[in-house]
Amino acid sequence: xxxxxxxxxxxxxxxxxxxxxxxxxxxxxxxxxxxxxxxxxxxxxxxxxxxxxxxxxxxxxxxxxxxxxxxxxxxxxxxxxxxxxxxxxxxxxxxxxxxxxxxxxxxxxxxxxxxxxxxxxxxxxxxxxxxxxxxxxxxxxxxxxxxxxxxxxxxxxxxxxxxxxxxxxxxxxxxxxxxxxxxxxxxxxxxxxxxxxxxxxxxxxxxxxxxxxxxxxxxxxxxxxxxxxxxxxxxxxxxxxxxxxxxxxxxxxxxxxxxxxxxxxxxxxxxxxxxxxxxxxxxxxxxxxxxxxxxxxxxxxxxxxxxxxxxxxxxxxxxxxxxxxxxxx
Numbered sequence: 001x002x003x004x005x006x007x008x009x010x011x012x013x014x015x016x017x018x019x020x021x022x023x024x025x026x027x028x029x030x031x032x033x034x035x036x037x038x039x040x041x042x043x044x045x046x047x048x049x050x051x052x053x054x055x056x057x058x059x060x061x062x063x064x065x066x067x068x069x070x071x072x073x074x075x076x077x078x079x080x081x082x083x084x085x086x087x088x089x090x091x092x093x094x095x096x097x098x099x100x101x102x103x104x105x106x107x108x109x110x111x112x113x114x115x116x117x118x119x120x121x122x123x124x125x126x127x128x129x130x131x132x133x134x135x136x137x138x139x140x141x142x143x144x145x146x147x148x149x150x151x152x153x154x155x156x157x158x159x160x161x162x163x164x165x166x167x168x169x170x171x172x173x174x175x176x177x178x179x180x181x182x183x184x185x186x187x188x189x190x191x192x193x194x195x196x197x198x199x200x201x202x203x204x205x206x207x208x209x210x211x212x213x214x215x216x217x218x219x220x221x222x223x224x225x226x227x228x229x230x231x232x233x234x235x236x237x238x239x240x241x242x243x244x245x246x247x248x249x250x251x252x253x254x255x256x257x258x259x260x261x262x263x264x265x266x267x268x269x270x271x272x273x274x275x276x277x278x279x280x281x282x283x284x285x286x287x288x289x290x291x292x293x294x295x296x297x298x299x300x301x302x303x304x305x306x307x308x309x310x311x312x313x314x315x316x317x318x319x320x321x322x323x324x325x326x327x328x329x
């Protein structure tokens with residue numbers, strides 16, 4: 001039997017080693033972490049995914065029905081003014097937001113428990129206790145985070161508009177600069193949740209901490225987040241293949257080029273099932289970029305403050321310890 005060796009978090013890693021650590025952590029903790037995600041975040045995630053999947057397939061049903069009725073404007077008005085449609089949209093958005101917050105909380109608290117116990121034999125009850133105690137912090141952080149993004153977006157619009165009144169060219173140049181600054185801010189704040197989880201500091205102190213950590217390492221953080229997100233979306237997209245196949249078959253059903261035939265009950269059921277599976281899988285796989293960002297956080301802290309190295313030195317007394325040489329990107 002292979003001996004379990006816990007992953008050391010506080011360690012400087014290059015780009016490939018951060019990805020390797022992310023997938024090694026997933027490999028070690030696949031069953032307990034998935035179980036925690038399903039039991040704790042599962043209910044809102046399932047209902048939100050069903051609503052989102054139904055909305056997505058319902059939209060395409062409307063488009064095909066609109067085509068069958070030769071662009072009847074009354075049909076579009078009925079669709080857009082349907083109370084059920086907007087109730088579904090509001091419900092899907094609310095439940096998906098709740099799912100996002102709970103998933104972030106589960107992943108971060110799982111890593112805290114893993115680090116505390118140095119074990120991957122982690123029970124759902126232990127993570128639920130941590131999640132229950134920290135959910136107000138995560139919801140508050142999410143609320144303030146979105147307020148900050150909205151304020152930044154409004155400020156960008158005002159700056160670009162003001163510059164545009166003076167000169168169109170100036171407006172374009174200022175637009176590039178301000179949008180670039182906004183993207184820089186979003187990447188920096190991607191560390192916000194992990195900073196608050198591990199350093200137990202207030203929101204605005206954590207925001208400042210994110211910018212300190214990201215300094216001179218923005219591109220490596222952006223690249224890691226981009227690659228992890230691409231991996232997440234690529235794996236989740238596998239569940240869209242049956243949906244697209246079914247959709248194409250439905251579109252090609254009428255070989256004479258007339259209006260698209262109304263989809264059958266079986267066809268709609270298949271669409272709803274695979275669209276729901278797609279959203280559920282996307283939520284579960286969101287743990288990939290979250291874990292990658294966590295290892296980037298530990299990497300940045302180690303590079304700038306050498307906390308892991310100092311801990312080792314304290315543990316071994318005066319025994320010389322040298323920081324491993326590792327190219328950082």
